[in-house]
Amino acid sequence: MTSSLTREQVAGLPKVLLHDHLDGGVRSATVLELAAQIGHELPGDGTVDGLAEWFRASADSGSLERYLETFVHTVAVMQTRDHLYRVARECVLDLAADGVVYAESRYAPEQHLQRGLTLDEVVEAVNAGFRDGEAQAAAEGRPIVVRALLTAMRHAAQSTEIAELAVRYRGQGVAGFDIAGAEAGFPPSRHLAAFEMMKRANAHVTIHAGEAFGLPSIWEALQLCGADRLGHGVRIGDDIGLGDGTVTDDPARANQVAADDPSALRLGSLAAYVRDTRVPLELCPHSNVQTGAAPSIAAHPITALARLRYRVTLNTDNRLMSDTTMTKEMWALVEEAGWDLDDLRWVTVNAMKSAFLPFDQRLALIEDVIKPAYSCSSSGSSAPRSESP
Numbered sequence: 586m587t588s589s590l591t592r593e594q595v596a597g598l599p600k601v602l603l604h605d606h607l608d609g610g611v612r613s614a615t616v617l618e619l620a621a622q623i624g625h626e627l628p629g630d631g632t633v634d635g636l637a638e639w640f641r642a643s644a645d646s647g648s649l650e651r652y653l654e655t656f657v658h659t660v661a662v663m664q665t666r667d668h669l670y671r672v673a674r675e676c677v678l679d680l681a682a683d684g685v686v687y688a689e690s691r692y693a694p695e696q697h698l699q700r701g702l703t704l705d706e707v708v709e710a711v712n713a714g715f716r717d718g719e720a721q722a723a724a725e726g727r728p729i730v731v732r733a734l735l736t737a738m739r740h741a742a743q744s745t746e747i748a749e750l751a752v753r754y755r756g757q758g759v760a761g762f763d764i765a766g767a768e769a770g771f772p773p774s775r776h777l778a779a780f781e782m783m784k785r786a787n788a789h790v791t792i793h794a795g796e797a798f799g800l801p802s803i804w805e806a807l808q809l810c811g812a813d814r815l816g817h818g819v820r821i822g823d824d825i826g827l828g829d830g831t832v833t834d835d836p837a838r839a840n841q842v843a844a845d846d847p848s849a850l851r852l853g854s855l856a857a858y859v860r861d862t863r864v865p866l867e868l869c870p871h872s873n874v875q876t877g878a879a880p881s882i883a884a885h886p887i888t889a890l891a892r893l894r895y896r897v898t899l900n901t902d903n904r905l906m907s908d909t910t911m912t913k914e915m916w917a918l919v920e921e922a923g924w925d926l927d928d929l930r931w932v933t934v935n936a937m938k939s940a941f942l943p944f945d946q947r948l949a950l951i952e953d954v955i956k957p958a959y960s961c962s963s964s965g966s967s968a969p970r971s972e973s974p
């Protein structure tokens with residue numbers, strides 16, 4: 586239970602990460618080195634730590650739009666085959682060092698064409714980095730499986746082409762399709778043709794929705810665009826009533842009510858649909874605090890949603906901008922929101938169940954890797970939380 590769980594123990598647990606941006610997790614040392622090579626001018630004081638701090642502080646603005654402005658400096662150094670390969674390979678090594686055993690890493694191929702690469706060359710460079718990173722991590726005794734998700738930017742007009750690219754590389758390192766970028770003013774239905782194309786191809790879709798904008802965005806993502814998962818989806822709390830407000834109006838109180846008596850919270854029809862149909866929520870606590878989607882880790886709706894038994898998964902979003910890792914996300918919930926080992930095991934199994942990986946491979950990772958490690962870590966003082974139906 587909480588009292589016996591240490592940060593070191595959490596660091597050693599196997600983790601599953603479904604929502605991590607490749608261009609949001611570049612090592613600051615790599616940004617510095619590659620920027621010098623290509624003559625890209627960077628903010629900060631010229632040091633690795635200074636640049637990392639610049640990303641964190643600039644992203645800490647309370648606004649998604651300002652958070653996203655920082656990506657210009659990572660995207661700038663991901664414009665050649667070698668640079669994409671390096672960033673992808675380092676990403677895998679960093680995730681493996683954090684205990685991640687399965688990850689889906691997303692990026693927008695259309696943002697990496699500034700120096701003449703084609704969309705296919707971008708995907709192939711990243712795939713090559715992922716494969717070599719996996720091989721090196723395995724050789725170092727930290728096996729990890731990584732798949733790519735191809736993102737289309739929601740303010741742009743290339744989503745159908747990116748969806749076609751995702752289908753073309755399905756089974757060759759690419760597991761699905763996503764849209765990202767500023768949410769307000771750019772509803773998911775703007776990209777309906779791309780989503781319909783994915784559905785016709787029986788391919789997987791996740792959509793950034795319910796982060797900076799609320800229920801209409803979630804509704805469109807699910808009911809018009811057929812999303813299999815929600816990127817963030819934290820604003821589903823707007824449809825869960827406290828009697829005098831919603832979960833997202835007063836998340837600290839909602840967490841308390843959910844812990845004391847979950848049946849006291851009333852679910853609107855969309856909130857009920859999301860829970861009943863087990864829609865996976867790719868929740869990213871530190872990122873949400875930075876963009877103003879949640880007030881703090883302690884008061885983040887993830888805890889109420891977990892107590893209400895939504896299909897909650899825990900994610901990093903952008904390790905560089907949010908100065909985070911999976912260990913840090915987990916440990917913050919333990920220290921600040923009362924999570925215990927069973928909660929961590931539960932979100933990890935939830936994530937593996939929700940991965941865009943073939944069923945037999947998901948099952949093998951759950952049975953052979955995740956469950957045995959969490960059983961070994963268990964103090965034996967509590968029964969594991971039962972799986973959701």
Ligand SMILES: O=c1[nH]cnc2c1ncn2[C@H]1C[C@H](O)[C@@H](CO)O1
Nearest residue numbers: 606608656691692693736765766793
């Ligand atoms: O949290 C986010 N919400 C919406 N868009 C995001 C978020 N994090 C990163 N992005 C954008 C910026 C990246 O350049 C792009 C592709 O990874 O996705």
Ligand SMILES: [Zn+2]
Nearest residue numbers: 606793816902
């Ligand atoms: Zn994201």
